[in-house]
Structure formats: C-alpha cells, structure tokens
Amino acid sequence: MNTTVTQDMSFLHLITSASLLVQLVMLILVMISLLSWWYIFRKLFVIRYEIKKTDEFEDIFWRGADMNALYQRTINSRYESGSMERIFAAGFSEFNKHPAGSDLEAVMESTRRAMRATYQREMDYLESHLSFLATVGSVSPYIGLLGTVWGIMNSFRSLSSVTQATIAHVAPGIAEALIATAMGLFAAIPAVVAYNRYASRTDQLATRFESFMEELSNVLQRRAAG
Amino acid sequence: MNASIVRNSPHSEPKSVLAGVLAVSVHLFFVALLVFGLNWKDHPPEGMIVDIWTELPKPIQEPVKSQPLPKQSVPIQEPVKPKIEPQPPKPEPPKPVPQKAIVEPPVKKPDIAVKQKPEPVKEPPPDLQEQKKKEQEKVKEQERLKELEKQKELEKKKELEKKQELEKQKELEKQKELEKQKELQKQKEKEQAVQRQREQEAKAQREAEAKRAAQQAAARNQITNEISKYKAMILAKIRSRIVMPPDLPGNPVVEFSVTLLPGGDILDVRLSRSSGHEAFDSAVERAIFLSKPLPLPPDPALFNEFRNLNITVHYRE
Incomplete structure (x- = not known):
C-alpha cells in the first residue's frame, strides 16, 4: 500500500499487493467459485439427462410396452438407465418375487416399499451437491466481506501514520479489498441461481416419480387381480 | 437379485469432465473481462506536467x-x-x-x-x-x-x-x-x-509568465467585476422590496450585516447602524428577508465574498 503519485491500479497489481489474509480469502473464493461452477455444470448435465431419460421411459411405458421386456432392457443397460427405470425395475422385481396367490395387500405393500426405497436413493443422487451450491451462495459473500473489511482496516491503519490524509492514501487499499467482495459475489450469484433452478427441477422430477409409483402400483395391482 | 444389481449399480454421470472444462473457461473469461475490459490505470494529475517542465x-x-x-x-x-x-x-x-x-x-x-x-x-x-x-x-x-x-x-x-x-x-x-x-x-x-x-x-519562460500574469490579472478583473455586479443586483433586489415609510426628514442611512448561505438563503440579519427611524429600519429588514433568495454568482468559489455582506440603504437615492 505504498502511495506514490501515480498508482499502478492494474488488476494483477492490486491482487499481488494485497495483504496476506486478503490474498488467502481471494484464494479460497477462487477455489470455491471453481468448485461451484463445476458442480453447476455437472448438475446441469445430470438433470438434463435425467429429464430426457424420464421422458423416454414414460413414453415407452404408457404406449403399452411389455413390462417383462422393459424390465430386461433396464437390467441390461443398467449403467445408462434413468431413475424412473430403476424405480420401475425395483418395484417390478419385488412384485414378481411373490408367488401367485399370496395376499394382494401384502404384495402391493412390499412392492411400494421397494419402489420408495429406490426413489429415496435416486432423489439422494439427484440432489447431491445441491446443498454445496446453497452453502456457497449464502457463505461466499461473507468470506468476501471479511477480506474487504480486513483490507479496509489495514488501509485506514496505514492512514494513521500520515499527517496529511488524502483519498490517494486509502483508495488503493480499498480497491484491492473490494476485489474480495467482488469475488465473493461472483461465486455466490451463480450458485444461488443454479441452486434455485436445480431444486425446482428435482422437485418436478420427484413429483413425476411419485405419481409414476402410484400409477405403477395400480397397474400391478390390476394385473395381479386380473 | 436382478433388482439388487440395478439398485447397487452406480450412476454413470454424463460429461463431468466437460463440466470442469466449462467451469474453468467461465473463470478465464471473467478474469479476461476484468483485466482487459476495465481501464484500471490511474491518470497522473496535470500538475505533474509543470514539475517535469522545470x-x-x-x-x-x-x-x-x-x-x-x-x-x-x-x-x-x-x-x-x-x-x-x-x-x-x-x-x-x-x-x-x-x-x-x-x-x-x-x-x-x-x-x-x-x-x-x-x-x-x-x-x-x-x-x-x-x-x-x-x-x-x-x-x-x-x-x-x-x-x-x-x-x-x-x-x-x-x-x-x-x-x-x-x-x-x-x-x-x-x-x-x-x-x-x-x-x-x-x-x-x-x-x-x-x-x-x-x-x-x-x-519562452518569461513570455509564459507574462501571459500567466496577464491571464491572472484578467481573471481578477473579471472576478471583481462579477462581485460588484452581483452586489449591485442584491442591493437592487432589496430596494425593490422596501415599502418606504413616508415623509422622513433628511436622507437617513441604515446599515445591516447579513450572513448568507450558499444558494442565496439568509442565515442572519443584524442591524449594525440604525438610521434613527425605527420604521425605516424595520422596513429595510423586512425587505431583506423578502428578497430571499439573494442573487449570487454561479461560481461557488466566489461565495466567500458574499458570506458576510454589509448592506447600506439610503432613504433617498
């Protein structure tokens, strides 16, 4: 924070001349930002893929495809299967385990439990890392603010040793401190936007899975009765 | 059995590497925007040029x-x-x-x-x-x-x-x-x-100094002209608002010291020398308050000349 008449106010100079804690804060924020953008893109691709798969499966299922063929297909391509296919496979296999003529109520209950367990697991997978995005969105502005407050504190402390206080003594320190806030906001804003968007998308998917589970149990019950 | 295979098989997450590349590129784009998009350079003050010339x-x-x-x-x-x-x-x-x-x-x-x-x-x-x-x-x-x-x-x-x-x-x-x-x-x-x-x-230096001196003198003349012009305007405005008490003997003179605020508002009016006729004094004081805001030059640097004004009003012009 040496104040010559002509300040080198270039972006890199501001960062390199910042105090250690501010630099640390900046480093943390850059890491957080990189990680959160990585998760943003990962979740974007995952949710898109899941929606596509769900659309495909619902299309095939409600067109009246053979359930045994669908089950076999799901087992065979289990690494590319969507969540809804997995839920269907879990329910169908549980339903088929029961021998014919057993209590229909008990069979349907265990089928529903199997589907619900898979549903929980799938939702857990879809919602993974969303909490990280939420944390980044709420915490990184505070981290940036900490760096800014620290930098401004230092720049005002350096002002105390000067008899003639001018804005030129404080300005570079404040500028470099404000970079921390800017970084925090840069990390937080996309994280919050992405979190809200992905949360609503996964909620939509969850609703679809739940209604599918109810419909599938109806179909299976009719099949068992008929 | 078959179902457990499906249940335990891990999800194949699509394009996670592409996501990483995209994240890095977003940051690179933002840094480039900061470094090249903003002009962070601080221009040196013009006074420095004079120092360099000497x-x-x-x-x-x-x-x-x-x-x-x-x-x-x-x-x-x-x-x-x-x-x-x-x-x-x-x-x-x-x-x-x-x-x-x-x-x-x-x-x-x-x-x-x-x-x-x-x-x-x-x-x-x-x-x-x-x-x-x-x-x-x-x-x-x-x-x-x-x-x-x-x-x-x-x-x-x-x-x-x-x-x-x-x-x-x-x-x-x-x-x-x-x-x-x-x-x-x-x-x-x-x-x-x-x-x-x-x-x-x-x-060249001498000529420049002479020019500067001439300019300063001209500026000073302008300033004094401006000041006297606005003082005359203030007095004229006040005079126009005085309701003169009729039939006073002689030509009584009243003096007020007026404290102004920037913008022409009146902060304080004090009678510094009475005319001896209370009616005339109060008429002038009322006129001063009525003529608010007083006309002031647009240049705020000249306001110091108007901060404390001495206004003398003659009964007859």
Whole structure:
C-alpha cells in the first residue's frame, strides 16, 4: 500500500499487493467459485439427462410396452438407465418375487416399499451437491466481506501514520479489498441461481416419480387381480 | 437379485469432465473481462506536467557540456598520429644519400688502384712514366674536381631536402593550427548554440509568465467585476422590496450585516447602524428577508465574498 503519485491500479497489481489474509480469502473464493461452477455444470448435465431419460421411459411405458421386456432392457443397460427405470425395475422385481396367490395387500405393500426405497436413493443422487451450491451462495459473500473489511482496516491503519490524509492514501487499499467482495459475489450469484433452478427441477422430477409409483402400483395391482 | 444389481449399480454421470472444462473457461473469461475490459490505470494529475517542465532543462545542459569534451580529446589524438607518420619518411631519404656517397668512392678507388698497379710494370720508359704521372695527376685532379662537384651536388641536395622538410613541417604546423582553430570555432559555435537555446528557453519562460500574469490579472478583473455586479443586483433586489415609510426628514442611512448561505438563503440579519427611524429600519429588514433568495454568482468559489455582506440603504437615492 505504498502511495506514490501515480498508482499502478492494474488488476494483477492490486491482487499481488494485497495483504496476506486478503490474498488467502481471494484464494479460497477462487477455489470455491471453481468448485461451484463445476458442480453447476455437472448438475446441469445430470438433470438434463435425467429429464430426457424420464421422458423416454414414460413414453415407452404408457404406449403399452411389455413390462417383462422393459424390465430386461433396464437390467441390461443398467449403467445408462434413468431413475424412473430403476424405480420401475425395483418395484417390478419385488412384485414378481411373490408367488401367485399370496395376499394382494401384502404384495402391493412390499412392492411400494421397494419402489420408495429406490426413489429415496435416486432423489439422494439427484440432489447431491445441491446443498454445496446453497452453502456457497449464502457463505461466499461473507468470506468476501471479511477480506474487504480486513483490507479496509489495514488501509485506514496505514492512514494513521500520515499527517496529511488524502483519498490517494486509502483508495488503493480499498480497491484491492473490494476485489474480495467482488469475488465473493461472483461465486455466490451463480450458485444461488443454479441452486434455485436445480431444486425446482428435482422437485418436478420427484413429483413425476411419485405419481409414476402410484400409477405403477395400480397397474400391478390390476394385473395381479386380473 | 436382478433388482439388487440395478439398485447397487452406480450412476454413470454424463460429461463431468466437460463440466470442469466449462467451469474453468467461465473463470478465464471473467478474469479476461476484468483485466482487459476495465481501464484500471490511474491518470497522473496535470500538475505533474509543470514539475517535469522545470526539471527538463537541466538534463539538456548536462549532455551539451559533456559532448564537447570527448570531441576535444578525439581531435587532439588524431593530429598526433599524422605527426608520427610523416616524420619517419623524412629521416629515411637522407640516409640512402650518404650511403651512396660512401659506396661510390671505394668503387672508383679500386679502379684507380688497378690502373696504378699496371703502371709500375710500364715504368722502364721514364718519359712515358712522367707523361703517365702527369696524366695520372690530371686524372686525379679531374677525379677530385668530380668528387668536389658531387659533394657540392650532394650538399645542395641535402639543403634542398632540409628545406623541403622544413616546409613540410611548417605546412603540418599550419594544418594543426588550422585544425585547432576549427575546433575552437566549433566549440564556440556549440557554446553559442547552447547559450541561444538557454536564451530562447528563458524568453519562452518569461513570455509564459507574462501571459500567466496577464491571464491572472484578467481573471481578477473579471472576478471583481462579477462581485460588484452581483452586489449591485442584491442591493437592487432589496430596494425593490422596501415599502418606504413616508415623509422622513433628511436622507437617513441604515446599515445591516447579513450572513448568507450558499444558494442565496439568509442565515442572519443584524442591524449594525440604525438610521434613527425605527420604521425605516424595520422596513429595510423586512425587505431583506423578502428578497430571499439573494442573487449570487454561479461560481461557488466566489461565495466567500458574499458570506458576510454589509448592506447600506439610503432613504433617498
């Protein structure tokens, strides 16, 4: 924070001349930002893929495809299967385990439990890392603010040793401190936007899975009765 | 069994590497935007330019002083070399001449000796010997004369050479003097050029100072004009709002000291000298408050002249 008449106010100079804690804060924020953008893109691709798969499966299922063929297909391509296919496979296999003529109520209950367990697991997978995005969105502005407050504190402390206080003594320190806030906001804003968007998308998917589970149990019950 | 395979099989997450690349590229884009998109450079204040101008003439003078010095030293070395070069050839030409002079006589002496040796063999005829002796003497005399002539010629040649050498030396000295004079002239010219430059700079400075002084004076005149104009305007505005009490004797004068705020608002009005007629005093005071806001010059720098105003109002103009 040496104040010559002509300040080198270039972006890199501001960062390199910042105090250690501010630099640390900046480093943390850059890491957080990189990680959160990585998760943003990962979740974007995952949710898109899941929606596509769900659309495909619902299309095939409600067109009246053979359930045994669908089950076999799901087992065979289990690494590319969507969540809804997995839920269907879990329910169908549980339903088929029961021998014919057993209590229909008990069979349907265990089928529903199997589907619900898979549903929980799938939702857990879809919602993974969303909490990280939420944390980044709420915490990184505070981290940036900490760096800014620290930098401004230092720049005002350096002002105390000067008899003639001018804005030129404080300005570079404040500028470099404000970079921390800017970084925090840069990390937080996309994280919050992405979190809200992905949360609503996964909620939509969850609703679809739940209604599918109810419909599938109806179909299976009719099949068992008929 | 089959279901457990499906349940436990991990999800194949699509394009996670692409996501990482995209995340990094987003950051690179943002950094590039910050570094190149924003002009973070701070322009130096204009006052700095004036400081640089006062410092500039010194570095100009220093190189001018230092430049002639190497030139002086270089030409001195150059003429020394030509001195050494012409000198060696001068001693050389005289040397070969004495060598020839030394070599020639011994060559002729053997000739004489050879002639002398056969003579004793022909001694028996005395007349012949006398004749021969006479002839020999004649020959010897002739030879002596020839040698003398040769010596004289050699001496003449030597004298000529010496003269030529002296002339050459004189010419060299003249050349050296000319060179020295040229160098001195060059130095003088350079010094004169430097002096001219300095004079021109001094003139320019003087002219600039004169201009500045003139501008300042003009600005001061303008300011005083502005101030008096606005004071007259204030007084006129106040006068227009006075409801004059009728029939006062004589021409009473009232003085108020008014404190103004920027923008023309009145902070405080104090009666500094009463006219003796309370009606007139209060009429003027009311008029002052009524004429708020007072007209002030648009330049805020001039406000200090109006902060504390003394307003004197005459009953009759």
